[in-house]
Amino acid sequence: MSVRLINEAAQFAPKYDLVVVGAGPAGLSAAIEASASGASVLVVDENAAPGGQIYRAITRNAPERQPFLGVDYWKGREIAESFLQSPADYAPATTVWSLNPATTEDASAGPVLGVTLSGVARTVEARAVILATGAMERPMPVPGWTLPGVMSAGAAQIALKTVSAIPKGRIVLAGCGPLLYLLAAQLIEAGADIEALLDTADKGQRLAALRHLPDFLRSPYWLKGLALLLKVLFRTKVVTGVTALSIDGDRKAESVTFEAGHRRQKIPADCVLLHQGVIPGINLASAAGCVIEWNDRQRAFQPRTDPFGRTTAPGILVAGDGAEIAGAQHAAAAGRISAAATLEDIGILSNEAAASRLIAVVRARRNYLRGRAFLDTLYLPAQQFRAPTQPETIVCRCEEVRAGRLREAIALGALGPNQLKTFLRCGMGPCQGRMCASTVTEIMATEHGLSPAEIGTYRLRAPVKPLRLAELAALPQTQDAIFAVTGREATDYSPEEKGTTP
Amino acid sequence: MLLRIRDAVDKVTFTFDGAAVQAARGDTLAAALLAAGIDTFRISIVGREPRAPYCLMGVCFECLVTIDDIQNRQSCLVEVQEGMVVTSQNGARTIGRDDGL
Amino acid sequence: MAFVDECEMAVVGGGLVGAALAWGLARSGIQTMVLDGEDLDLRASRANFALVWVQGKGLGAPHYALWSKASAERWPELAAALAGDTGIDVSLSQRGAFSFALSRCELDAWRIELETIAEQTRGAAAPYEVLGADETRERVPGLGRDVVGSIYSPTDGHVNSLRLFRALHVGMKARGVNYRAHHGVKNIEPIKDGFRLIGSWGEVHARRIVLAAGLDNERLAPMVGLSAPLKRSKGQILVTEKCAPFFDYASTTIRQADEGGVMIGDSEETHSSAIATNQDISAVLAHRAIRVFPALADVNVVRSWTGFRVKTMDGLPIYEQSATHPAAFIAVCHSGVTLAANHALVVAPQIAAGRLAAELSPFHSWRFHAPQNS
Numbered sequence: 001m002s003v004r005l006i007n008e009a010a011q012f013a014p015k016y017d018l019v020v021v022g023a024g025p026a027g028l029s030a031a032i033e034a035s036a037s038g039a040s041v042l043v044v045d046e047n048a049a050p051g052g053q054i055y056r057a058i059t060r061n062a063p064e065r066q067p068f069l070g071v072d073y074w075k076g077r078e079i080a081e082s083f084l085q086s087p088a089d090y091a092p093a094t095t096v097w098s099l100n101p102a103t104t105e106d107a108s109a110g111p112v113l114g115v116t117l118s119g120v121a122r123t124v125e126a127r128a129v130i131l132a133t134g135a136m137e138r139p140m141p142v143p144g145w146t147l148p149g150v151m152s153a154g155a156a157q158i159a160l161k162t163v164s165a166i167p168k169g170r171i172v173l174a175g176c177g178p179l180l181y182l183l184a185a186q187l188i189e190a191g192a193d194i195e196a197l198l199d200t201a202d203k204g205q206r207l208a209a210l211r212h213l214p215d216f217l218r219s220p221y222w223l224k225g226l227a228l229l230l231k232v233l234f235r236t237k238v239v240t241g242v243t244a245l246s247i248d249g250d251r252k253a254e255s256v257t258f259e260a261g262h263r264r265q266k267i268p269a270d271c272v273l274l275h276q277g278v279i280p281g282i283n284l285a286s287a288a289g290c291v292i293e294w295n296d297r298q299r300a301f302q303p304r305t306d307p308f309g310r311t312t313a314p315g316i317l318v319a320g321d322g323a324e325i326a327g328a329q330h331a332a333a334a335g336r337i338s339a340a341a342t343l344e345d346i347g348i349l350s351n352e353a354a355a356s357r358l359i360a361v362v363r364a365r366r367n368y369l370r371g372r373a374f375l376d377t378l379y380l381p382a383q384q385f386r387a388p389t390q391p392e393t394i395v396c397r398c399e400e401v402r403a404g405r406l407r408e409a410i411a412l413g414a415l416g417p418n419q420l421k422t423f424l425r426c427g428m429g430p431c432q433g434r435m436c437a438s439t440v441t442e443i444m445a446t447e448h449g450l451s452p453a454e455i456g457t458y459r460l461r462a463p464v465k466p467l468r469l470a471e472l473a474a475l476p477q478t479q480d481a482i483f484a485v486t487g488r489e490a491t492d493y494s495p496e497e498k499g500t501t502p
Numbered sequence: 503m504l505l506r507i508r509d510a511v512d513k514v515t516f517t518f519d520g521a522a523v524q525a526a527r528g529d530t531l532a533a534a535l536l537a538a539g540i541d542t543f544r545i546s547i548v549g550r551e552p553r554a555p556y557c558l559m560g561v562c563f564e565c566l567v568t569i570d571d572i573q574n575r576q577s578c579l580v581e582v583q584e585g586m587v588v589t590s591q592n593g594a595r596t597i598g599r600d601d602g603l
Numbered sequence: 604m605a606f607v608d609e610c611e612m613a614v615v616g617g618g619l620v621g622a623a624l625a626w627g628l629a630r631s632g633i634q635t636m637v638l639d640g641e642d643l644d645l646r647a648s649r650a651n652f653a654l655v656w657v658q659g660k661g662l663g664a665p666h667y668a669l670w671s672k673a674s675a676e677r678w679p680e681l682a683a684a685l686a687g688d689t690g691i692d693v694s695l696s697q698r699g700a701f702s703f704a705l706s707r708c709e710l711d712a713w714r715i716e717l718e719t720i721a722e723q724t725r726g727a728a729a730p731y732e733v734l735g736a737d738e739t740r741e742r743v744p745g746l747g748r749d750v751v752g753s754i755y756s757p758t759d760g761h762v763n764s765l766r767l768f769r770a771l772h773v774g775m776k777a778r779g780v781n782y783r784a785h786h787g788v789k790n791i792e793p794i795k796d797g798f799r800l801i802g803s804w805g806e807v808h809a810r811r812i813v814l815a816a817g818l819d820n821e822r823l824a825p826m827v828g829l830s831a832p833l834k835r836s837k838g839q840i841l842v843t844e845k846c847a848p849f850f851d852y853a854s855t856t857i858r859q860a861d862e863g864g865v866m867i868g869d870s871e872e873t874h875s876s877a878i879a880t881n882q883d884i885s886a887v888l889a890h891r892a893i894r895v896f897p898a899l900a901d902v903n904v905v906r907s908w909t910g911f912r913v914k915t916m917d918g919l920p921i922y923e924q925s926a927t928h929p930a931a932f933i934a935v936c937h938s939g940v941t942l943a944a945n946h947a948l949v950v951a952p953q954i955a956a957g958r959l960a961a962e963l964s965p966f967h968s969w970r971f972h973a974p975q976n977s
Contacts (some may be wrong), residue, residue: 146564149541149554468572477886
């Protein structure tokens with residue numbers, strides 16, 4: 001058995017039992033589980049090969065050639081291979097730009113996805129959809145972060161995984177969280193010289209994290225974490241307690257200025273890698289109308305889900321880091337759990353069959369959740385890096401809206417992030433708010449002295465990824481839609497109706 | 503900019519702003535450009551500032567370039583192809599040809 | 604016991620209509636408070652096509668045609684006054700606009716409407732030209748072969764309506780208006796010397812009030828002896844990435860904002876109450892836009908949105924002073940952009956002075972309650 005590769009839009013089946021969006025650990029596991037139960041499954045993924053970001057390019061790399069990627073990375077191989085041997089349909093290099101939930105009126109109609117492959121758009125119907133779109137890095141807006149030469153730590157990791165390349169020139173890492181140290185270790189292992197790692201972690205969080213320490217010490221993470229930390233501390237200059245950071249340069253990054261312990265320093269840098277944790281990517285779930293809620297411990301918005309990943313929108317589930325940040329192994333378990341639950345919902349698995357599949361994996365997931373509270377609390381990014389104080393800091397990179405302008409508009413009494421978007425265009429560019437939503441909410445929360453839960457976030461709508469007008473135009477023209485646009489019945493109106501001029 | 507620590511095995515050639523660039527088959531265009539020493543991918547629309555990829559995972563839209571005459575494509579999501587013609591994106595896209603349309 | 608605030612004038616609603624009136628009232632020297640709701644309330648002010656538009660308006664209602672025309676003529680004065688107060692340029696452009704017809708039948712229908720309006724206003728309506736395919740193409744480069752002709756209206760145009768919205772809010776602040784977000788009004792009770800406006804936040808006592816709450820006017824109006832019967836009308840728009848300038852005019856279905864984005868609209872659904880966008884409608888909008896400007900085919904759509912029009916049963920505005928509670932006024936309209944100049948420069952001073960002028964009496968809600976046979 002092996003997956004059926006979909007290379008062009010015409011190859012999609014009109015309807016699947018389950019469509020999985022994303023081919024990372026959660027999505028692949030969900031697809032493996034569901035297709036093994038006899039469901040017709042489609043996996044769509046933006047990248048050219050399975051693995052998601054964590055196991056990016058896993059089928060193309062080898063431990064002999066890329067030993068620097070570390071043992072955890074190679075765990076992805078088994079999952080990718082077993083997916084490639086499953087009977088699912090697999091559409092790589094495919095963008096999902098819309099998702100409409102099942103309508104409540106018509107019980108037989110399931111969620112509908114708008115997808116684009118090789119420049120052709122199509123709609124695909126599903127009885128259920130599992131969103132396994134994973135996480136994105138929490139934006140870290142500091143002065144100069146839009147300069148060429150500044151990337152996220154995740155980007156550097158992707159470069160290592162996809163083209164076996166390390167940043168060129170003098171490398172500075174800045175920010176906080178386990179991934180920053182993991183990247184440092186990988187870069188060192190790959191032969192890079194790191195000038196400095198500027199740790200912006202808020203030392204004040206140590207005390208708060210302490211009460212979660214016993215749990216962390218029983219988790220699978222702590223030994224690994226300790227080894228990582230020691231390796232980086234041994235091989236690199238690590239500056240802790242960094243409280244301010246800016247990147248300077250004319251047409252590209254040239255230096256980093258930072259403050260630590262009330263001392264200001266400037267170090268030359270050609271490449272600055274920023275990171276302050278990851279947050280769920282919620283755009284598709286939010287545009288589908290799923291209720292989005294605030295997770296205070298992880299300080300991020302996430303779709304509201306039940307323990308099986310069901311969202312508030314009928315037929316739509318979220319599994320993995322897109323639902324709540326808990327890492328790759330947890331995501332794999334969550335994918336299987338959501339698959340079993342949804343197959344039961346649509347009647348492919350019986351109650352008993354679903355329950356028996358769930359027992360072991362639910363236990364496994366619990367184990368992977370252990371220790372998260374400690375990490376979340378310890379690495380909560382410091383206030384000044386979530387809500388930048390320098391007025392010149394660009395918050396919305398697309399529309400180039402700066403923190404100062406945002407604060408002026410907030411002072412007008414703006415209602416919330418959506419009113420700010422209207423006033424300043426922040427979040428209106430091609431990234432559709434991905435790079436500024438969390439910062440806008442944080443700044444507004446700070447200015448009003450409220451919780452981000454009370455501030456809310458952008459309302460999102462399709463298309464969640466840009467698509468060409470021609471792709472949209474080629475979709476079927478329904479009678480109702482023609483009437484809504486032209487005010488004329490479809491019988492009076494042919495979309496191909498031609499003008500009288502040559 | 504990036505430095506390859508493993509030689510590309512299966513090489514392809516494309517052009518960026520008219521200059522030939524070598525990459526490995528399977529590379530994303532964004533990574534291939536960074537590895538070829540390209541540090542600016544586009545000029546931003548509002549402030550006309552130089553920009554380059556930030557996330558390499560489809561989120562930030564900083565890596566937009568023109569690929570084979572289609573403007574504003576995310577180069578981090580496209581694999582390089584032999585003979586691809588890639589140009590940097592200078593501010594807002596144009597509509598149609600040079601005569602304005 | 605909640606803290607009770609007092610003000611001379613309370614405007615309920617901080618959208619384009621409420622903000623234009625509040626700014627105008629403040630300019631007239633009235634101490635004004637604006638009570639606004641929540642970020643995700645239905646807000647037509649954030650979902651409009653930004654046209655300053657007269658063409659075709661007022662079929663069977665010549666007073667509306669003339670009212671719209673007067674506002675369009677007043678718009679340069681509004682833009683200048685806002686720039687003076689706030690330093691914000693709202694990018695008013697009134698260099699003419701087109702309605703592109705994709706079939707003879709469309710063109711004929713529009714022509715007949717405009718002829719009728721011209722007749723009903725005895726020639727006082729805004730000027731227009733009916734252009735054939737070749738004439739249209741001469742004036743607008745890049746049109747597709749499917750465009751069979753157009754209506755050109757030299758006085759129509761557009762603004763940057765989002766910047767207008769911000770300018771009004773900045774202007775309100777500059778003029779000392781007390782703007783309050785998260786102050787949705789649940790109930791209004793007439794009292795001696797004014798009204799109690801009550802919400803979960805507490806209450807405000809206002810000597811006079813203006814209802815400018817968009818769709819919520821329907822619920823609020825009867826509390827003060829007014830009426831605002833509305834119907835459902837949902838519109839949907841596509842917005843593209845920023846493009847270099849390609850189309851200098853406005854049009855009913857395609858316009859390029861001064862920042863570069865192309866807006867493509869619009870649709871009307873009368874049965875949907877969901878705020879979600881409808882993909883089928885997006886497909887039709889996209890298809891028609893490409894037929895008008897084929898070079899748009901490769902442009903990326905980056906957003907789409909929907910909004911609910913504030914539409915009365917006959918589509919015309921309601922301006923009214925309550926007969927039972929004369930210190931209560933209401934302004935309900937769909938075209939909050941076009942009419943912003945009238946609202947700020949004409950209606951607000953009248954409300955400030957305590958009486959709406961006779962020219963506004965045709966916009967009274969009595970028209971919905973008149974016996975059917977009259």
